[in-house]
Amino acid sequence: MKEFVTEHQSPYLDLTTEVSDILYKGNSEYQDIIVAESREFGRMLVLDGVFQTSVKDEFIYHESIAHIPLFLHPSPKNVLIIGGGDGGAAREAVRHPEVEQVTMVDIDGKVIELSKRYFPSIAKAMLEGNPKLTVRVGDGIGFMKEAADFYDVIIVDCSDPVGPGEGLFTYDFYKSTYKALKKDGLFVQQTESPFMHQPLIQNIWASVSDIFPITRLYTSFIPLYPSGMHCFTMGSKQYDPLQWTPNRNRIFPTRYYNEGIQRSAFVLPNFVKDLLYGEKER
Amino acid sequence: MKEFVTEHQSPYLDLTTEVSDILYKGNSEYQDIIVAESREFGRMLVLDGVFQTSVKDEFIYHESIAHIPLFLHPSPKNVLIIGGGDGGAAREAVRHPEVEQVTMVDIDGKVIELSKRYFPSIAKAMLEGNPKLTVRVGDGIGFMKEAADFYDVIIVDCSDPVGPGEGLFTYDFYKSTYKALKKDGLFVQQTESPFMHQPLIQNIWASVSDIFPITRLYTSFIPLYPSGMHCFTMGSKQYDPLQWTPNRNRIFPTRYYNEGIQRSAFVLPNFVKDLLYGEKER
Numbered sequence: 001m002k003e004f005v006t007e008h009q010s011p012y013l014d015l016t017t018e019v020s021d022i023l024y025k026g027n028s029e030y031q032d033i034i035v036a037e038s039r040e041f042g043r044m045l046v047l048d049g050v051f052q053t054s055v056k057d058e059f060i061y062h063e064s065i066a067h068i069p070l071f072l073h074p075s076p077k078n079v080l081i082i083g084g085g086d087g088g089a090a091r092e093a094v095r096h097p098e099v100e101q102v103t104m105v106d107i108d109g110k111v112i113e114l115s116k117r118y119f120p121s122i123a124k125a126m127l128e129g130n131p132k133l134t135v136r137v138g139d140g141i142g143f144m145k146e147a148a149d150f151y152d153v154i155i156v157d158c159s160d161p162v163g164p165g166e167g168l169f170t171y172d173f174y175k176s177t178y179k180a181l182k183k184d185g186l187f188v189q190q191t192e193s194p195f196m197h198q199p200l201i202q203n204i205w206a207s208v209s210d211i212f213p214i215t216r217l218y219t220s221f222i223p224l225y226p227s228g229m230h231c232f233t234m235g236s237k238q239y240d241p242l243q244w245t246p247n248r249n250r251i252f253p254t255r256y257y258n259e260g261i262q263r264s265a266f267v268l269p270n271f272v273k274d275l276l277y278g279e280k281e282r
Numbered sequence: 283m284k285e286f287v288t289e290h291q292s293p294y295l296d297l298t299t300e301v302s303d304i305l306y307k308g309n310s311e312y313q314d315i316i317v318a319e320s321r322e323f324g325r326m327l328v329l330d331g332v333f334q335t336s337v338k339d340e341f342i343y344h345e346s347i348a349h350i351p352l353f354l355h356p357s358p359k360n361v362l363i364i365g366g367g368d369g370g371a372a373r374e375a376v377r378h379p380e381v382e383q384v385t386m387v388d389i390d391g392k393v394i395e396l397s398k399r400y401f402p403s404i405a406k407a408m409l410e411g412n413p414k415l416t417v418r419v420g421d422g423i424g425f426m427k428e429a430a431d432f433y434d435v436i437i438v439d440c441s442d443p444v445g446p447g448e449g450l451f452t453y454d455f456y457k458s459t460y461k462a463l464k465k466d467g468l469f470v471q472q473t474e475s476p477f478m479h480q481p482l483i484q485n486i487w488a489s490v491s492d493i494f495p496i497t498r499l500y501t502s503f504i505p506l507y508p509s510g511m512h513c514f515t516m517g518s519k520q521y522d523p524l525q526w527t528p529n530r531n532r533i534f535p536t537r538y539y540n541e542g543i544q545r546s547a548f549v550l551p552n553f554v555k556d557l558l559y560g561e562k563e564r
């Protein structure tokens with residue numbers, strides 16, 4: 001008998017993949033967790049029914065959320081990752097020689113544990129005990145509130161704005177982010193699909209642009225996520241991605257990211273510009 | 283009882299949307315046809331079980347396949363569209379003042395007829411009897427073989443390379459395309475997903491780059507299609523999209539296309555470059 005996992009991408013849209021095996025099915029204090037061996041995407045992590053990451057396409061998400069902010073900053077020494085329990089964002093961040101320490105704070109220790117067990121290629125930096133990386137289990141919001149003028153780059157690698165990720169999409173959270181960053185710091189957050197989650201993106205944009213002098217949005221192709229069109233919102237105190245020129249060499253290979261993508265990711269289709277800036281005659 | 287339409291995007295992956303109504307279900311000489319009112323994408327055209335177009339996201343596909351080649355060419359007067367029976371590519375092409383005549387040849391008259399009936403916003407140019415547009419029902423391959431040194435831009439707006447679209451993905455077809463184009467002509471074809479259809483894309487690339495001096499690939503976000511990451515292959519005799527600078531003003535509004543997209547669509551992630559150029563140390 002064939003087995004499947006399905007994400008209800010919206011009340012009216014399902015994405016279903018056949019799986020050869022369910023490796024784990026259980027729950028943590030915070031969420032339902034499935035680890036499945038899918039025939040389309042390879043091994044997948046599913047939280048509360050939402051496809052989080054897959055071995056086949058995770059490089060796109062993790063390179064997009066890590067390298068775009070890290071290469072925008074000319075000298076990212078202290079990096080904070082909020083969420084990111086699978087370890088993929090941390091794996092990419094520690095590859096930058098300029099990065100001296102990466103602190104990752106995920107609320108769900110079970111996700112960290114299962115990622116180390118079932119996703120060794122993603123959890124690589126955690127498994128190897130990379131000396132730059134400190135992994136904490138706890139509330140990222142509370143943790144960040146104690147920091148001031150400390151981080152160069154903050155990466156908010158959160159799940160959807162329901163369940164444990166909910167508090168990471170509030171005005172207060174962005175205020176704390178601003179305070180925790182150095183005077184030339186910047187942050188980035190995954191902010192769902194510009195095709196499917198427009199009110200959410202507009203709300204985030206309004207908050208971030210009220211607090212940060214520079215607010216930008218960039219996109220990435222993520223086959224596992226609803227519509228395949230995913231976006232990231234960035235708030236920056238000083239560096240503007242639209243003015244980016246290469247500030248150092250990239251000494252490691254990548255599968256998605258390159259210097260062209262660093263620029264083109266910020267080039268937005270008109271309907272996305274309309275979302276952010278309002279509809280004008282173009 | 284709820285009704286759904288499903289596309290088997292691969293043997294292991296299904297995309298399913300709830301529909302409020304099936305407006306047409308039947309078949310032509312060439313394929314099974316469904317017109318459904320979906321709750322996610324609005325009205326949709328489904329051919330042989332494959333989602334072809336939807337009212338909600340069609341602007342992305344049609345603007346991508348039409349405006350990128352048409353704005354690359356400094357003076358596109360004669361345009362041929364092979365396939366494109368829904369009329370969307372023709373609707374976009376006739377908006378260019380430089381374009382004097384658009385000939386559209388689709389093999390399936392039933393698709394044209396149903397598009398006019400059920401998709402008036404897409405079939406607009408056909409319905410209005412736009413004087414620039416000639417619609418023919420017939421074999422695009424045979425039609426094109428009779429032309430030599432005639433078209434400025436050829437748009438191959440075909441379905442997947444199975445069924446009636448199969449002959450549009452062959453070496454001979456690209457030879458005929460080359461012959462039918464003027465000495466500075468160019469053509470573009472929809473060529474599926476770089477994430478999901480890699481051998482197909484490599485085959486097309488090998489053929490086109492054997493025939494045309496300039497071969498390029500560009501991408502576009504298309505939520506309705508597998509992975510959401512779609513690509514188009516372009517063969518050009520003279521104009522190189524990587525050297526593009528604006529050659530005229532755009533006098534009509536668009537919802538996806540803009541001058542930034544004209545450039546950024548050709549910026550490829552590393553895994554796509556690897557597909558086309560082979561893996562090298564980057």
